[in-house]
Amino acid sequence: MSTKERKQREFAEREQRFLDQSRELIRRDGLLNLSMSRIADECDYAVGTLYQHFASKEDLLMALVTEDVRIHAEMFERVTRWPASPRDRMFAIGVADMIFVRRHPEHFRLAQYVFTEVVWGAASAARRQTLLEANQPLGDIVNGIVLDAVARGDLDLNGLTAEEVCVGCWSLAIGMHNLVHAEGMLQDFKVRDPYRLMCRYFQTQLNGHHWRPLFDAGDDAALDALIKRICNEVFNDLCTQ
Amino acid sequence: MSTKERKQREFAEREQRFLDQSRELIRRDGLLNLSMSRIADECDYAVGTLYQHFASKEDLLMALVTEDVRIHAEMFERVTRWPASPRDRMFAIGVADMIFVRRHPEHFRLAQYVFTEVVWGAASAARRQTLLEANQPLGDIVNGIVLDAVARGDLDLNGLTAEEVCVGCWSLAIGMHNLVHAEGMLQDFKVRDPYRLMCRYFQTQLNGHHWRPLFDAGDDAALDALIKRICNEVFNDLCTQ
DNA sequence: CTCAGTTTTTGAATCATATTCATAATCCGC
DNA sequence: GCGGATTATGAATATGATTCAAAAACTGAG
Numbered sequence: 001m002s003t004k005e006r007k008q009r010e011f012a013e014r015e016q017r018f019l020d021q022s023r024e025l026i027r028r029d030g031l032l033n034l035s036m037s038r039i040a041d042e043c044d045y046a047v048g049t050l051y052q053h054f055a056s057k058e059d060l061l062m063a064l065v066t067e068d069v070r071i072h073a074e075m076f077e078r079v080t081r082w083p084a085s086p087r088d089r090m091f092a093i094g095v096a097d098m099i100f101v102r103r104h105p106e107h108f109r110l111a112q113y114v115f116t117e118v119v120w121g122a123a124s125a126a127r128r129q130t131l132l133e134a135n136q137p138l139g140d141i142v143n144g145i146v147l148d149a150v151a152r153g154d155l156d157l158n159g160l161t162a163e164e165v166c167v168g169c170w171s172l173a174i175g176m177h178n179l180v181h182a183e184g185m186l187q188d189f190k191v192r193d194p195y196r197l198m199c200r201y202f203q204t205q206l207n208g209h210h211w212r213p214l215f216d217a218g219d220d221a222a223l224d225a226l227i228k229r230i231c232n233e234v235f236n237d238l239c240t241q
Numbered sequence: 242m243s244t245k246e247r248k249q250r251e252f253a254e255r256e257q258r259f260l261d262q263s264r265e266l267i268r269r270d271g272l273l274n275l276s277m278s279r280i281a282d283e284c285d286y287a288v289g290t291l292y293q294h295f296a297s298k299e300d301l302l303m304a305l306v307t308e309d310v311r312i313h314a315e316m317f318e319r320v321t322r323w324p325a326s327p328r329d330r331m332f333a334i335g336v337a338d339m340i341f342v343r344r345h346p347e348h349f350r351l352a353q354y355v356f357t358e359v360v361w362g363a364a365s366a367a368r369r370q371t372l373l374e375a376n377q378p379l380g381d382i383v384n385g386i387v388l389d390a391v392a393r394g395d396l397d398l399n400g401l402t403a404e405e406v407c408v409g410c411w412s413l414a415i416g417m418h419n420l421v422h423a424e425g426m427l428q429d430f431k432v433r434d435p436y437r438l439m440c441r442y443f444q445t446q447l448n449g450h451h452w453r454p455l456f457d458a459g460d461d462a463a464l465d466a467l468i469k470r471i472c473n474e475v476f477n478d479l480c481t482q
Numbered sequence: 483c484t485c486a487g488t489t490t491t492t493g494a495a496t497c498a499t500a501t502t503c504a505t506a507a508t509c510c511g512c
Numbered sequence: 513g514c515g516g517a518t519t520a521t522g523a524a525t526a527t528g529a530t531t532c533a534a535a536a537a538c539t540g541a542g
Binding site: 030031032109112113115116117118120121122128132135139158159161162163164166167168170171172173174175176178179182183184185186189190191192194197198201204205207208209217218220 | 271272273350353354356357358359361362363369373376380399400401402403404405407408409411412413414415416417419420423424425426427430431432433435438439442445446448449450458459461
């Protein structure tokens, strides 16, 4: 049945069109002014058609976040394929985050909104499920790196669970994304490059866990060199700067 | 003119009533179902009256966050009055955060929403201004502790600005609040007490800055003792557990 | 190619709320 | 008790999400 397949493909293509156009509209007019009828209009479809793809506006936003999360996970997967010490791979996770956000500046704003009770509750259960599934690898990959380090004897959990180690890094990253994207928050703080700072704190935190080999977080040249190396060896095509 | 003063007081009281009732409604039905007409109804006023106090729903939400931030700042001020080493005071900031969130579980959810472009853009400029002003002391106090440590010779900034040190702690705290309040995020992670973990990472990060005296973050007994001490000496009336 | 049945698309109608504003009520000083 | 100012009211308006009955497009058998 090629007909059925063609239809499915066309349906998927139309969905993509809606998603892309939604991103464009958010970029242009802000999340605040995104409206379902405008999305439909711009794609030359009726609103009803849009609703065949997304149960609600929140559903659509969640689909956008899910797309981003998949890209994010793909970046993390590259890290797992990178032949380096667990410590460097863990650091590379931080670098991945930094690069990801530079390429998807709207993502954390959107994600922050989507994981809010307000939006979470208004999206369809299926969509929530899909998002959580897309998210899963992110945690698994980071967890795997920690376990790897433990197995190699580079890291002693010292009473923590591997997950707790992950959560420490994760907090740092999410916190920084939030500060950067919270309106008016960082404006009169003397913070030069928040994401480079985040990378530095990543190293500080790993040192705090006595994760070997230790790294001198104050050594700017070494930090920049490592970031650069990771950009080249792991994210070559994604590093514009 | 006592009449004028009375009127002002009554106006302020009514505003407080609206705010309190809004909190109650959010607690009961969730942010999602908060509606201006319901708030007015429950307070036995017409919607129009509600709008004399708040330019918009977003404005009202921002007012709620501002109230919380003031309480938060009051807690930080207690820390500045606590006679202890800068390092312990810095740690006490983390503890303050933990206690604050336990007492105001909705705050970070709400704040997260309010600092979103969506809401930020829809609130009145005056309200935004007030919120930023209420926020100011939070940054100033933490910054002051860092500068104090530097002055005493307990901390070498090592190329960072004082603000950057603050931002490190801040990221950690905000990140953890976000994870804890992001629906479905931490659910299947083996994380026991996220806020205690945050406190531990606070110590780890301060160690990472070589902020003297160092503290063994893996020493659970010492960590719990210090937290307990801070609860007793600084936040005695606020620590239920 | 045609037609009945099925699926898909459409957009006007519905619904829910935020917000406004003309009118009514209240207050104030005299 | 009065006239003018201030404040409260809630019906009317506006916006935008969502629904759904009707129209259009498609399907496959004859």
